[in-house]
Every structure is written in C-alpha cells, then in structure tokens.
Amino acid sequence: MPVELRHLRCLVAVVEEGSLTDAGIALGVSQAAVSRTLAALEAELGVTLVRRTSRELAVTDVGATVLAHARRVLAEADALVREARSGHAVLRLGYAWSALGRHTLPFQRRWDQVRPQTVLQLVRTHSPTAGLAEGTCPLSVVRTQPDPRRYDSVIVGLERRVCAVAADDPWARRRSIRLAEISDRTLLIDERTGTTTLSMWAEGERPATEPTNDVDDWLTVIATGRAVGVTAEATVSQYPRPGVVYRPIRDAEPIAVRLAWWRGERHPATDTAVELATALYREA
Amino acid sequence: MPVELRHLRCLVAVVEEGSLTDAGIALGVSQAAVSRTLAALEAELGVTLVRRTSRELAVTDVGATVLAHARRVLAEADALVREARSGHAVLRLGYAWSALGRHTLPFQRRWDQVRPQTVLQLVRTHSPTAGLAEGTCPLSVVRTQPDPRRYDSVIVGLERRVCAVAADDPWARRRSIRLAEISDRTLLIDERTGTTTLSMWAEGERPATEPTNDVDDWLTVIATGRAVGVTAEATVSQYPRPGVVYRPIRDAEPIAVRLAWWRGERHPATDTAVELATALYREA
DNA sequence: GCCCGCCCATACGCTCCGGTTATGCATAGG
DNA sequence: CCTATGCATAACCGGAGCGTATGGGCGGGC
Numbered sequence: 001m002p003v004e005l006r007h008l009r010c011l012v013a014v015v016e017e018g019s020l021t022d023a024g025i026a027l028g029v030s031q032a033a034v035s036r037t038l039a040a041l042e043a044e045l046g047v048t049l050v051r052r053t054s055r056e057l058a059v060t061d062v063g064a065t066v067l068a069h070a071r072r073v074l075a076e077a078d079a080l081v082r083e084a085r086s087g088h089a090v091l092r093l094g095y096a097w098s099a100l101g102r103h104t105l106p107f108q109r110r111w112d113q114v115r116p117q118t119v120l121q122l123v124r125t126h127s128p129t130a131g132l133a134e135g136t137c138p139l140s141v142v143r144t145q146p147d148p149r150r151y152d153s154v155i156v157g158l159e160r161r162v163c164a165v166a167a168d169d170p171w172a173r174r175r176s177i178r179l180a181e182i183s184d185r186t187l188l189i190d191e192r193t194g195t196t197t198l199s200m201w202a203e204g205e206r207p208a209t210e211p212t213n214d215v216d217d218w219l220t221v222i223a224t225g226r227a228v229g230v231t232a233e234a235t236v237s238q239y240p241r242p243g244v245v246y247r248p249i250r251d252a253e254p255i256a257v258r259l260a261w262w263r264g265e266r267h268p269a270t271d272t273a274v275e276l277a278t279a280l281y282r283e284a
Numbered sequence: 285m286p287v288e289l290r291h292l293r294c295l296v297a298v299v300e301e302g303s304l305t306d307a308g309i310a311l312g313v314s315q316a317a318v319s320r321t322l323a324a325l326e327a328e329l330g331v332t333l334v335r336r337t338s339r340e341l342a343v344t345d346v347g348a349t350v351l352a353h354a355r356r357v358l359a360e361a362d363a364l365v366r367e368a369r370s371g372h373a374v375l376r377l378g379y380a381w382s383a384l385g386r387h388t389l390p391f392q393r394r395w396d397q398v399r400p401q402t403v404l405q406l407v408r409t410h411s412p413t414a415g416l417a418e419g420t421c422p423l424s425v426v427r428t429q430p431d432p433r434r435y436d437s438v439i440v441g442l443e444r445r446v447c448a449v450a451a452d453d454p455w456a457r458r459r460s461i462r463l464a465e466i467s468d469r470t471l472l473i474d475e476r477t478g479t480t481t482l483s484m485w486a487e488g489e490r491p492a493t494e495p496t497n498d499v500d501d502w503l504t505v506i507a508t509g510r511a512v513g514v515t516a517e518a519t520v521s522q523y524p525r526p527g528v529v530y531r532p533i534r535d536a537e538p539i540a541v542r543l544a545w546w547r548g549e550r551h552p553a554t555d556t557a558v559e560l561a562t563a564l565y566r567e568a
Numbered sequence: 569g570c571c572c573g574c575c576c577a578t579a580c581g582c583t584c585c586g587g588t589t590a591t592g593c594a595t596a597g598g
Numbered sequence: 599c600c601t602a603t604g605c606a607t608a609a610c611c612g613g614a615g616c617g618t619a620t621g622g623g624c625g626g627g628c
Binding site for chain 2 (some may be wrong): 605
Binding site (some may be wrong): 002003004005006008015016044045046047051058059061062063064065066067068069070071072073074075076077079080081082083085087088089090091092117118135136137138215218220223224241242243262264267268269270 | 286287288289290292298299300328329330333342343344345346347348349350351352353354356357358359361363364365367368369371373374375376388401402419420421422499500504507508524525526527542546549551552553554
C-alpha cells in the first residue's frame with residue numbers, strides 16, 4: 001500500500017491535536033480510523049513516528065523529521081490545487097547560474113506578446129540540472145549536456161567562456177586570457193558541475209581548484225583575489241559585481257547553452273519557449 | 285473527494301506514456317481505471333488537464349502547470365519516504381537573512397555534541413517567516429514577531445541595528461550613524477518585511493525606499509552607493525562583501541532575534557535547539 | 569489501594585471506492 | 599468502406615477503510 005496524502009494529513013492532525021481522538025474530530029473521522037491510518041503509515045515507513053503511552057503522545061525524532069516533511073508535501077499539494085483551480089497557466093523555467101543572459105529580457109518580453117495566457121516564471125535553482133530532475137521545472141536552461149536517455153534539448157546559444165578575476169588583479173588590465181595561463185592559478189568551481197569546466201584542460205595541465213556551490217559565494221571569493229573563475233559570458237551581465245571583472249578566454253571552446261525538457265514531453269507552452277529561444281539564437 | 289497522490293501519479297503516467305492504455309500498464313492497473321482517475325482529478329480541480337481526441341492526447345496549458353507541480357509533490361513525497369525509511373532524523377532550521385549570526389558556528393558545534401543522532405540542517409529561505417508558514421522548517425530564526433495565535437517563540441538574541449553603506453560613501457569613515465540622518469537617503473528594504481524596518485522612524489520622517497527581495501541583490505545595490513540598508517548586526521559576519529561596510533546606528537532599538545515554531549508543537553529535537561540557543565544568549 | 573475515567577488498540581460488520589471486464593463510440597489509416 | 603486503435607461508459611465485484619463496540623493499560627481521585 002503506497003503512502004497517500006491521507007496518511008500525511010492524519011499524522012499532522014495527530015501531532016497538532018495531541019491526541020488520536022481529537023485528531024479524529026479535526027479530520028471528521030473516528031478515533032479508530034486515525035489509529036489505524038497512523039499505524040499503516042508507520043508500517044509502510046518501517047519506523048515509529050509517535051510513541052503512544054496512554055495519557056500522552058510523544059513524537060519521536062524521525063517522527064518530527066517526517067512531520068516537517070509531510071507539512072511541506074501537503075503545502076505543495078495544497079498550492080497545486082489552488083493554482084489549478086485558479087485556472088492560470090504558469091511555465092516555470094529553471095536555470096542554475098544565469099538564464100539566457102542578455103537574451104533573458106527580450107525573451108520575457110516576446111513571451112508576454114506571443115503567449116500572454118501563460119505566465120513565464122524564471123526560477124533560479126541550486127542544482128546542476130536546474131530543477132529538471134527534481135521536477136521543479138518542466139523546462140530548464142542548462143550549460144551541460146543532459147543525459148539524452150532522459151532529457152531532450154536544443155542549443156539556444158553559444159557563449160564565449162570568460163575568466164572572472166578580482167578588479168585589482170593584474171589580469172584585470174589585460175584584454176584576454178589564455179587557457180594555459182589559468183593552470184597556474186587557483187580555480188573556483190561549482191561543486192557539482194565543476195568537472196565540465198575542468199575538462200577544458202588536458203589531464204595534468206589542470207589548475208588547482210577550490211569548490212563552491214553558489215554564485216553569491218563564487219563572486220565574493222573571486223573579489224578577494226584568492227581564486228579566479230571560469231564561466232559563460234552570460235554571467236557577466238547577469239551578475240555584475242563591483243570588485244569582479246570578466247575577461248574573455250581566447251582559446252577556449254564556446255559553451256553550448258541548451259534548453260532541456262523531459263524526454264518526449266512537449267506541449268504548446270514549452271513549444272513556444274523552445275521556438276522563441278531558438279529564434280533569438282538565430283538572430284544573434 | 286480530496287486530491288490524493290494516486291491522482292497525481294496517474295496524471296504523470298498519462299503524460300509520460302502518452303496514452304491512457306500505456307499509463308495503465310505502467311501503473312499496473314487497467315485502462316478504465318486510469319480514465320476514471322484522471323476524470324476524477326479534473327472534476328476535483330474543475331479544469332481539463334488533458335484533451336483527449338481519439339488517437340492522441342494533448343496536455344492543456346493548465347495541465348502542464350499542474351503536471352509540473354505534481355512532479356514536485358511526488359518528488360517531495362518520495363523523498364519523505366526515503367528519508368523516513370533511512371531512519372535518520374533531521375531538524376531543518378530555517379532562516380531568512382542571517383541565522384544566529386556569530387553564534388551559528390558554536391550552536392552547530394554544541395548541537396553535534398548534545399544531539400548527534402539528529403542532523404541539524406540550516407536552510408536559507410526566501411520568505412519572511414523563514415519556511416515556518418510553508419511547512420518547510422519546523423523551527424525558524426526570525427527577526428519579526430510572528431503571529432502569536434499560530435506560533436510560539438522565544439528571544440534568543442538582541443542585535444544592534446547597523447547601517448550598510450558603500451565602501452566609498454562618506455559615512456564609511458564615520459564611527460556610527462543616527463536614525464535621523466538616514467531619512468535623507470534612499471533605503472533599500474526587503475519587499476516583505478520592510479514595514480518592520482520602517483517603523484523605526486516616525487511617520488513623516490521615513491526615508492525614501494526602494495524594494496528588493498534577496499540579500500544578494502541588496503548587497504549589490506548598496507555597493508553601488510545608490511541606496512543604504514538597515515539590518516541586524518549578524519548580517520555583518522554572515523554576508524561580508526567587499527564594497528559594503530556596516531556602521532552601527534546609535535539611537536535605534538535593538539532587534540529581537542527569535543526562535544519560532546508552530547504553536548504548541550515541541551519534541552526533544554526542537555527542545556534541544558531552543559535550550560541551546562537560549563543558553564548561548566545568556567552567556568553573551 | 570481501589571476504582572473510575574481517559575485514551576488507544578483491536579474486532580467485527582458494512583459501505584462504497586476503486587478495480588476489472590465488457591462494450592460502445594469516434595477517428596485515422598488502409 | 600472497413601478495420602484497427604484507443605478512450606469512455608456500464609455493470610459488476612472485492613477489499614480498503616470507516617464506524618461502532620469492546621477490551622486493556624495507565625494515571626488520578628477519593
């Protein structure tokens with residue numbers, strides 16, 4: 001028997017009311033039903049969530065963990081229902097570092113002209129797949145090749161790679177940088193997508209690295225001069241920051257910016273997005 | 285009939301498989317069951333999610349919206365089950381701008397000593413209630429008084445208010461600032477919690493404001509010198525940024541930092557957190 | 569110390585929800 | 599025009615889940 005929302009609603013009610021009997025009243029069912037639903041949930045999860053002594057209930061540690069998680073699921077489900085009933089359509093477009101760079105604004109604007117019935121929501125995520133894998137967004141801007149067995153994608157841009165250095169770094173006065181030069185510096189890479197960046201160098205010529213996992217941190221560290229960064233050109237306009245300057249890398253392959261979605265899954269809204277992005281790419 | 289996970293699973297399967305029949309196979313039920321479950325979901329939500337012509341299915345715009353949301357709910361639910369089965373306990377402690385400031389590290393350290401069986405997870409959120417209301421976190425650090433009808437809270441710290449200005453601002457050379465002086469500048473406030481900050485000034489003496497909704501943006505704008513900010517002292521150590529300096533505000537009331545939780549809801553893990561935080565407060 | 573009361577677990581019976589199988593119906597393709 | 603395909607609907611059925619009733623453990627009152 002799979003876990004259903006009724007189980008979670010039951011758990012939340014029990015903890016909130018502090019008794020099975022009252023939980024039953026709150027849920028509009030009998031105490032016996034609550035008892036059994038909760039027992040079923042515990043059996044399914046294989047842990048005890050609430051320790052029942054007569055006279056008192058005690059939430060266990062895992063219980064508290066599950067409870068918090070359950071609240072989240074229920075809140076999400078509730079939001080889903082409200083969103084659906086409102087009848088509004090929303091397309092969440094995920095991205096991890098920068099979205100479509102300087103194309104973001106034109107994209108947004110054209111979207112509102114072509115498809116005003118669906119509101120376009122840009123979502124910055126913290127994951128390399130930009131919310132695709134987690135199901136947060138049905139469509140995402142990625143700068144790595146997603147697993148083609150699970151995702152489809154089209155190229156919507158090519159971006160030069162740039163090197164980010166502190167404003168008071170000697171390199172800041174240079175016009176451009178060469179890959180080989182970076183080998184002597186410390187490179188600040190994203191913890192999860194860093195391997196892609198590193199593959200630009202041949203084995204043995206790779207720079208020393210330091211990990212980070214947020215654009216914010218990334219910029220802050222670079223501004224101190226402790227390390228340099230490599231990123232797509234779009235970041236420049238998307239995350240301007242005093243104390244950090246960007247210089248193109250002369251001999252690096254450009255980065256392919258892709259729009260990715262779940263394999264085989266398309267509908268009018270995502271179609272529009274793909275078309276718009278491709279069109280903007282062609283024009284540029 | 286409330287929405288259950290089975291409805292969502294059904295929707296996802298239908299879209300993924302591209303046909304009711306195949307969805308049935310994937311779910312291990314008959315085609316008829318799929319048809320009715322989907323119909324029930326649509327009836328409950330009051331919208332059509334999938335337009336069925338014979339020979340082909342077309343996801344509607346709201347359908348796509350709901351689908352994306354459904355994936356999220358299912359992913360969350362799945363994570364819940366995995367988390368629970370693992371038997372590990374996690375306490376997610378939410379915070380919006382900065383957590384416990386310089387106490388954060390000692391807090392974390394003591395936690396690991398006192399309660400190693402529960403892992404403490406600090407979660408930075410984007411909401412004023414720091415995930416409490418949304419159910420993301422059972423316990424949150426807030427710098428506003430939460431609605432006492434729904435939440436309990438204890439004070440775990442008092443923080444001086446500081447004024448954030450650009451490093452090249454004349455004020456950067458001052459020792460401290462007075463409230464009245466800020467009235468002449470533009471103040472960058474958080475879109476949602478800004479009113480609290482503004483209430484420090486009497487009506488009519490309030491500075492001009494500009495909204496933001498992210499610490500990151502906040503810092504960036506302030507570094508440009510276009511506006512100044514007011515925040516709790518903890519932000520200083522939590523978000524150091526070259527180009528931004530903080531100066532105490534001489535005549536401002538201190539901010540109360542509170543630990544808040546859902547009304548009446550306590551268990552060993554949250555108890556420990558409240559005790560630790562209170563103890564750290566006393567010591568300082 | 570005993571009894572009573574409170575509250576949770578279990579048993580039993582029933583209802584209706586959700587499943588299956590069978591059939592009808594629309595449409596696209598040969 | 600006929601057939602194959604795929605969704606909707608109908609009719610039926612089993613069991614999940616609910617309610618009522620009851621038993622049992624424990625604490626508090628007298």
